[in-house]
Structures are given as structure tokens and as C-alpha cells.
Amino acid sequence: MAGKYILLVEDNPDxxxxxxxxxxxNNLANGVVVARDGAEAVxxxxxxxxxxxxxxxxxxxxxxxxxxxxxLDGFEVLRRIRADPRTKTLPVVILTSSKEERDIAQSYRDGCNSYVRKPVNFDEFVEAARQLGMYWLLLNEGPPR
Incomplete structure (x- = not known):
């Protein structure tokens, strides 16, 4: 899948x-690979x-x-990403419905770049996806490969 793409790690079909x-x-779905569990993502x-x-x-x-x-839960996937020199600097955004402070704190301790709660409203979710895509795919200067 050469070129710019997103890895979406999500087990809930909805x-x-x-x-x-x-x-x-937001015209950002052309390059999306979906992994439906943590082991598949790794x-x-x-x-x-x-x-x-x-x-x-x-x-x-x-x-x-x-x-x-x-x-493998998201925390373990994140720890494995950060533990490997090949993926240590790969941008990882936690996209979850969890509002738990301990999940937010643990995500940052384990090395996430951002923590975004999934909005319940579809229009808000579309806007959140637009902002994520604009920032991470267009504005952000990622680490050299």
C-alpha cells in the first residue's frame, strides 16, 4: 500500500x-487499511x-x-509500536469512546500523540475526522522515513 494511508484499528463494525x-x-478514505483487533494491527x-x-x-x-x-488491547498495541525502532516515531492517535481519565493518562504515558474521544453525533464525527485528516495527513511534518 505504498503512498499515504491511514491504519484504522477498530473492532466495532458500526x-x-x-x-x-x-x-x-472528507475525501480521506481512499487510503485506509482496517485492522479489526490488536493482533492484526501488530x-x-x-x-x-x-x-x-x-x-x-x-x-x-x-x-x-x-x-x-x-x-491485544490498544494499550498493548501502542506499547509494541513504541518499543520497536521502526515504528517508535509513528504518529498514533487514540480514537475511542472512553472518557476515563486513567485511559487518557495511560495512553499518553505509553506514547500516543493525541487522544480523541469519538463524538456521538455523526456531523461532529465528520468534522473531527476532517480535522484529524487535515492535520495529520496535510499539515503535520512526520518523522523522516
């Missing part, structure tokens, strides 16, 4: 569809498991990471 619709409304990023042979140097511009995931 939230996945909502996120993809919001990104699509396999995708590091070219292991079902993604063995994938060019692991082809990284997304940003990872949108839910916290409540099967197999």
Missing part, C-alpha cells in the same frame, strides 16, 4: 463504518502472521487506534 463514512465525506505493522511478507517499511502516515480491542 464504529468502523462510521469512521470510514466520515473519512470518505501483524500488519511488522509484516508478521497473516501479513508475513508485507513490506514492513511501508508504514501508514497515522494509526487511529481504539483502546478496547480483542486479542
Amino acid at each position: 464504529d468502523e463504518a462510521l469512521t470510514l463514512r466520515a473519512l470518505n465525506k 501483524d500488519f505493522l511488522f509484516g508478521t502472521g497473516a501479513y508475513a511478507g508485507r513490506d514492513a517499511s511501508d508504514l501508514p502516515e497515522i494509526v487511529l487506534l481504539d483502546l478496547q480491542l480483542p486479542k
Whole structure:
């Protein structure tokens, strides 16, 4: 998947569809890879498991990471991303419905770049996706690859 793309890590089919619709409304959905659990996200990023042979140097511009995931939760995925020199500086935005202060604090301790709560209202979600996409894909100068 060479070129700019987003890795969306989301296990809830409704939230996945909502996120993809919001990104699509903002013309940002062309390059989205979806991982539906934490283990799949790690396999995708590091070219292991079902993604063995994938060019692991082809990284997304940003990872949108839910916290409540099967197999490996979002915290563990984030820790693995930060522990590997290849992905240590990869931008990771926690995109979750959790309002728990401890989740916010833990996400930043583990190295997330941003923490965004999923808005309940679709129009607000579309605007949040637009702002995320504009900032992380167009304005932000990412680390050199």
C-alpha cells in the first residue's frame, strides 16, 4: 500500500463504518487499511502472521487506534509500536469512546500523540475526522522515513 494511508484499528463494525463514512465525506478514505483487533494491527505493522511478507517499511502516515480491542488491547498495541525502532516515531492517535481519565493518562504515558474521544453525533464525527485528516495527513511534518 505504498503512498499515504491511514491504519484504522477498530473492532466495532458500526464504529468502523462510521469512521470510514466520515473519512470518505472528507475525501480521506481512499487510503485506509482496517485492522479489526490488536493482533492484526501488530501483524500488519511488522509484516508478521497473516501479513508475513508485507513490506514492513511501508508504514501508514497515522494509526487511529481504539483502546478496547480483542486479542491485544490498544494499550498493548501502542506499547509494541513504541518499543520497536521502526515504528517508535509513528504518529498514533487514540480514537475511542472512553472518557476515563486513567485511559487518557495511560495512553499518553505509553506514547500516543493525541487522544480523541469519538463524538456521538455523526456531523461532529465528520468534522473531527476532517480535522484529524487535515492535520495529520496535510499539515503535520512526520518523522523522516
